[in-house]
Amino acid sequence: MFKLTIVTAEQAVYDGDIEMLVAPTPDGEIGIMTNHHPLVTKLGPGAIRVVKTDKSEETLFTSGGFLEVNKNKVILLADVVEDIEKIQAEEAVEARKKAQEKMKMTTNEVEREKLDQEIRMLMMRERLAQISQFSKKK
Amino acid sequence: MASLRDIKIRIKSVKSTQKITKAMEMVAASKMKRAQSQALKGRPYLKKLTEIIAHLLYLQNPQLKHKLMERRDKVKNVGYIFMTSNRGLCGSFNSSIIRKMLEILAEKNHTKEIVISVGRKGRQAMDRVGKNILADFETMSDKPSFVDTLGISKIIKDDFLSGKLDEVYVVYNHFYSTMTQKPEVVKLLPLEIDKDVLEGLHESDYIFEQDKEVILDQLMDRYLDTMVYQKVLESVASEHSARMMSMRQASDNAQEIVSHLTLHYNKARQAKITKEILEVVAGS
Numbered sequence: 001m002f003k004l005t006i007v008t009a010e011q012a013v014y015d016g017d018i019e020m021l022v023a024p025t026p027d028g029e030i031g032i033m034t035n036h037h038p039l040v041t042k043l044g045p046g047a048i049r050v051v052k053t054d055k056s057e058e059t060l061f062t063s064g065g066f067l068e069v070n071k072n073k074v075i076l077l078a079d080v081v082e083d084i085e086k087i088q089a090e091e092a093v094e095a096r097k098k099a100q101e102k103m104k105m106t107t108n109e110v111e112r113e114k115l116d117q118e119i120r121m122l123m124m125r126e127r128l129a130q131i132s133q134f135s136k137k138k
Numbered sequence: 139m140a141s142l143r144d145i146k147i148r149i150k151s152v153k154s155t156q157k158i159t160k161a162m163e164m165v166a167a168s169k170m171k172r173a174q175s176q177a178l179k180g181r182p183y184l185k186k187l188t189e190i191i192a193h194l195l196y197l198q199n200p201q202l203k204h205k206l207m208e209r210r211d212k213v214k215n216v217g218y219i220f221m222t223s224n225r226g227l228c229g230s231f232n233s234s235i236i237r238k239m240l241e242i243l244a245e246k247n248h249t250k251e252i253v254i255s256v257g258r259k260g261r262q263a264m265d266r267v268g269k270n271i272l273a274d275f276e277t278m279s280d281k282p283s284f285v286d287t288l289g290i291s292k293i294i295k296d297d298f299l300s301g302k303l304d305e306v307y308v309v310y311n312h313f314y315s316t317m318t319q320k321p322e323v324v325k326l327l328p329l330e331i332d333k334d335v336l337e338g339l340h341e342s343d344y345i346f347e348q349d350k351e352v353i354l355d356q357l358m359d360r361y362l363d364t365m366v367y368q369k370v371l372e373s374v375a376s377e378h379s380a381r382m383m384s385m386r387q388a389s390d391n392a393q394e395i396v397s398h399l400t401l402h403y404n405k406a407r408q409a410k411i412t413k414e415i416l417e418v419v420a421g422s
Contacts, residue, residue, distance in 0.1 A: 008183060009183045009184075009363075037345055038343060039345040066360075075190070077190070
């Protein structure tokens with residue numbers, strides 16, 4: 001058991017004791033359990049999975065951020081956090097298409113680089129929303 | 139003494155003014171509540187971010203440096219982010235911050251001041267004294283989101299790195315409580331990371347998943363963005379608090395005038411009745 005704090009610039013999202021945390025990094029996923037070695041990493045877009053002490057799970061979407069692990073205290077600084085179950089799959093598709101449209105119009109190299117990242121983030125969001133919807137139907 | 143009818147009309151007009159100020163007080167109160175909680179909610183993020191950065195900067199061997207912390211020997215161009223409100227009727231909120239800004243501009247210390255304004259009142263004040271503005275963010279909403287403020291931090295970051303600005307300050311109203319907000323000037327760039335936050339933290343042998351420099355770079359970017367965002371929130375919370383307090387004052391004043399006038403009205407009415415009775419008695 002260790003303490004997890006998830007905060008964004010706009011609000012505190014989660015604060016409590018948990019069993020395990022799985023967070024997305026740019027190179028894959030990282031799992032944190034009790035007594036993990038101190039660590040600092042960037043986070044990529046993807047799903048944050050929180051396994052609570054009563055074994056129930058919560059899944060959140062994040063667009064990116066930072067993770068610090070120190071002496072059974074885990075701080076997750078996220079840019080944006082959304083509850084996956086609350087993302088509408090249709091809306092997620094729309095958002096991704098919009099960004100891709102914008103990409104076609106832009107010629108500026110720096111802008112394109114940024115949009116590319118945003119699209120990748122939105123695609124991840126879309127996929128997670130679809131998976132969540134699919135598993136709910138069953 | 140004014141006639142009965144005149145007094146009655148005045149009472150009515152004061153009462154309707156009071157209704158308006160009362161309504162504005164309510165609106166400001168609800169906006170204030172939201173803005174205050176938003177300003178307070180942002181604080182933990184900034185604190186944790188500072189802790190991680192301080193850790194990286196001061197407890198690592200060899201010590202890391204960052205380009206946003208670079209101190210320039212000759213400070214020639216100084217930028218000021220000047221935060222005011224778009225609308226008036228908020229007591230001394232705008233006037234005190236504008237006075238502060240003008241004081242800064244009046245100081246002669248061989249630097250060139252460059253102003254970035256957030257809020258219409260500030261821009262108008264700068265127009266009046268004929269000061270050019272580098273950028274203007276008038277459309278900041280009552281409920282600013284993090285993304286809304288990214289434009290401001292991008293401008294100062296780019297200009298600082300390209301050498302157009304050597305130092306950047308923010309001039310804003312700091313929110314202490316509903317009753318007190320004070321104009322303050324805070325240095326944003328070059329970034330200064332407080333060593334105090336290290337108290338209670340101890341050196342540990344961190345694993346870094348990515349390059350330290352890459353992580354620090356992104357943390358610093360995010361730190362500056364968050365600082366600007368936090369200052370905008372403070373300013374908005376102060377604005378609504380100031381407006382609520384001044385509207386409450388106005389409603390109270392109106393109430394006082396109404397009771398004063400009502401007394402007058404009753405006196406005049408009594409005098410009139412007495413006069414009429416005297417006329418009747420004298421006539422018979």
